[in-house]
Amino acid sequence: MSSLADAARHRDNEVSAFQALPKHAMLVDRAARVHVANAGAEKLVRHLFQDEAVPERWALPDVFEISLEDAVREMLIAASGDAMLLPLRAKRPGLPRRIRFRVGAIRNGTRAPNRFVLVSESGDALGKPFRELNAELEGANERARRERQHRLCLEKANNDLNAANAELKSFAYAVSHDLKSPLQTVSMLLSELDACGSRALDREKAELVGMSRETLSRMSVLIEDLLHYTELIGSVMPCEPCPLEEVLADVIADLRAEITGASATVRTGPLPVVSGEPVMLRVLFQNLLSNAIKFRHPDRPAKIDIGAEEADSDEMVTIRVADNGVGIAPEYRARIFDLFSRLHRHDEIPGSGLGLTMCRRIVQNLNGTLDVDENPDGGSIFILKLNVARDD
Amino acid sequence: MEMAPIAGADKVISRNRDEFLRELLSELANVLESRVGLEAAEGFIGRVGSRIGETMNEEYRAIFETDALDVTQVAQALVDLKERIEGAFKVESISPEKIVLVNSSCPFADQVEGRESLCMMTTSVFGRIAASNLGYARVEKPQTIARGDLGCRVIVHLTEGEAGREFFG
Numbered sequence: 001m002s003s004l005a006d007a008a009r010h011r012d013n014e015v016s017a018f019q020a021l022p023k024h025a026m027l028v029d030r031a032a033r034v035h036v037a038n039a040g041a042e043k044l045v046r047h048l049f050q051d052e053a054v055p056e057r058w059a060l061p062d063v064f065e066i067s068l069e070d071a072v073r074e075m076l077i078a079a080s081g082d083a084m085l086l087p088l089r090a091k092r093p094g095l096p097r098r099i100r101f102r103v104g105a106i107r108n109g110t111r112a113p114n115r116f117v118l119v120s121e122s123g124d125a126l127g128k129p130f131r132e133l134n135a136e137l138e139g140a141n142e143r144a145r146r147e148r149q150h151r152l153c154l155e156k157a158n159n160d161l162n163a164a165n166a167e168l169k170s171f172a173y174a175v176s177h178d179l180k181s182p183l184q185t186v187s188m189l190l191s192e193l194d195a196c197g198s199r200a201l202d203r204e205k206a207e208l209v210g211m212s213r214e215t216l217s218r219m220s221v222l223i224e225d226l227l228h229y230t231e232l233i234g235s236v237m238p239c240e241p242c243p244l245e246e247v248l249a250d251v252i253a254d255l256r257a258e259i260t261g262a263s264a265t266v267r268t269g270p271l272p273v274v275s276g277e278p279v280m281l282r283v284l285f286q287n288l289l290s291n292a293i294k295f296r297h298p299d300r301p302a303k304i305d306i307g308a309e310e311a312d313s314d315e316m317v318t319i320r321v322a323d324n325g326v327g328i329a330p331e332y333r334a335r336i337f338d339l340f341s342r343l344h345r346h347d348e349i350p351g352s353g354l355g356l357t358m359c360r361r362i363v364q365n366l367n368g369t370l371d372v373d374e375n376p377d378g379g380s381i382f383i384l385k386l387n388v389a390r391d392d
Numbered sequence: 393m394e395m396a397p398i399a400g401a402d403k404v405i406s407r408n409r410d411e412f413l414r415e416l417l418s419e420l421a422n423v424l425e426s427r428v429g430l431e432a433a434e435g436f437i438g439r440v441g442s443r444i445g446e447t448m449n450e451e452y453r454a455i456f457e458t459d460a461l462d463v464t465q466v467a468q469a470l471v472d473l474k475e476r477i478e479g480a481f482k483v484e485s486i487s488p489e490k491i492v493l494v495n496s497s498c499p500f501a502d503q504v505e506g507r508e509s510l511c512m513m514t515t516s517v518f519g520r521i522a523a524s525n526l527g528y529a530r531v532e533k534p535q536t537i538a539r540g541d542l543g544c545r546v547i548v549h550l551t552e553g554e555a556g557r558e559f560f561g
């Protein structure tokens with residue numbers, strides 16, 4: 001193949017590449033007249049002129065919103081390596097408002113260019129990054145706004161909770177306190193009846209008085225418990241290092257009668273020193289242990305195991321109180337911590353249903369958690385997480 | 393409402409208007425460079441430079457009472473305009489082929505370090521003025537303070553070639 005034919009084909013290739021360029025491309029002279037427009041640019045111009053006839057020869061100001069002088073000046077400046085932004089002369093559906101062109105200078109042996117190639121650039125070079133930047137900023141603003149709102153909500157919820165706690169506390173205290181005196185009065189009256197001598201009452205009536213006394217004493221226990229509980233609501237406990245081994249020794253000593261009465265065995269492993277309030281911790285373990293004894297299995301002697309796990313990285317230690325008692329069905333496990341919630345009838349096993357509510361309250365006040373799980377060997381395991389006392 | 397000045401603020405904040413504007417420009421250049429890349433950032437700043445260059449060109453043509461400055465007048469103009477903004481450029485050599493200018497401090501002061509796109513300001517002001525009067529210019533910067541050199545060395549070529557950015561008149 002001759003080199004001449006090669007060159008011709010090469011040039012043909014270039015021309016058809018220019019023609020087929022999926023962009024608007026034009027060859028423009030120094031008077032802004034368009035000498036060659038590729039298919040893309042032709043289509044654009046036809047679309048712009050719509051029903052009007054497209055002039056045989058056209059210049060940049062025929063198509064774009066720019067004066068002849070400015071067009072030449074802009075081309076000269078952009079030929080240094082920038083793009084120029086040309087607004088279309090009229091708005092047309094389907095056509096962009098503006099087109100950005102890269103400009104190249106063409107020189108035929110002269111220092112000054114006599115022609116320019118304009119090729120449209122896809123998109124606005126700054127548009128995308130600025131849109132991204134804007135989106136980022138908007139996103140950040142939105143996040144900040146949501147966080148602010150969330151914080152306000154939390155603050156409000158916290159305030160509401162504090163207010164509700166205070167109200168509940170004074171209400172509960174008032175109720176339980178005010179209930180106590182009529183209770184005492186009735187109890188006194190019953191004693192009077194008794195003092196009149198059982199002879200004065202027939203057997204049936206004496207039995208009724210006895211039942212009333214029993215109910216009254218249960219009620220007074222309940223009120224006593226309620227009073228204890230209300231003291232815990234919303235209270236902040238002063239914390240100090242509490243050696244759990246000592247706490248447990250005291251609790252076990254206090255429960256001696258119940259433990260021997262039920263021929264239960266209580267085993268404690270090595271226990272950590274936690275951050276807490278000694279009296280509250282005693283109330284806590286007293287309740288857990290007395291539950292484990294109260295709700296023991298009728299077919300086997302009660303066995304209670306208290307052990308601790310190594311503190312994790314959060315400085316929390318896990319303490320497990322495991323029993324071999326009647327256990328708690330999974331569907332009731334969450335409920336037992338609720339106020340007055342009991343799974344047993346009072347005449348079977350007495351209680352107010354306040355013990356665990358109080359336990360959870362105490363643990364919450366110490367920033368810990370209390371949950372219950374099934375003991376794989378039968379019975380329940382109460383799982384406590386408490387803060388380890390720090391040395392400082 | 394009358395506001396009392398903040399006590400002790402002067403100890404912490406020392407920038408005056410001039411420093412503030414330089415900082416602002418530096419930050420703008422920073423945002424541009426990191427968002428659109430150095431090349432596009434230079435394009436935009438070059439655009440601004442070209443406009444300023446055109447205005448200044450008109451001023452110098454009026455001063456020299458001519459329609460087109462000659463090589464020496466162009467060199468004089470470039471030094472003069474930089475002097476006015478504390479750029480302190482000196483002409484190292486002038487010939488029909490090129491004007492070589494050097495400096496040891498930058499009008500953007502220490503704000504310029506690492507902000508190469510700001511140099512495009514000088515490039516395009518120089519290039520625009522030279523090309524408008526002499527038909528063609530090619531501005532090359534072999535050394536710049538922004539890139540860490542001790543001074544800037546700007547060559548305004550008046551003949552065609554590879555290196556640098558071309559300007560057409």
Ligand SMILES: Nc1ncnc2c1ncn2[C@@H]1O[C@H](COP(=O)(O)OP(=O)(O)OP(=O)(O)O)[C@@H](O)[C@H]1O
Pocket residue numbers: 225287291292294295323325326327328336337341342343344350351352353354355356357380
């Ligand atoms: N170790 C346990 N094994 C099985 N069931 C338990 C155990 N501990 C608690 N429960 C169940 O949870 C209920 C609630 O316990 P909680 O300690 O709150 O109340 P209570 O022991 O019945 O009464 P109070 O503690 O106020 O005297 C109990 O009535 C019982 O049904």
Ligand SMILES: [Mg+2]
Pocket residue numbers: 287290291351354355356
């Ligand atoms: Mg209990």
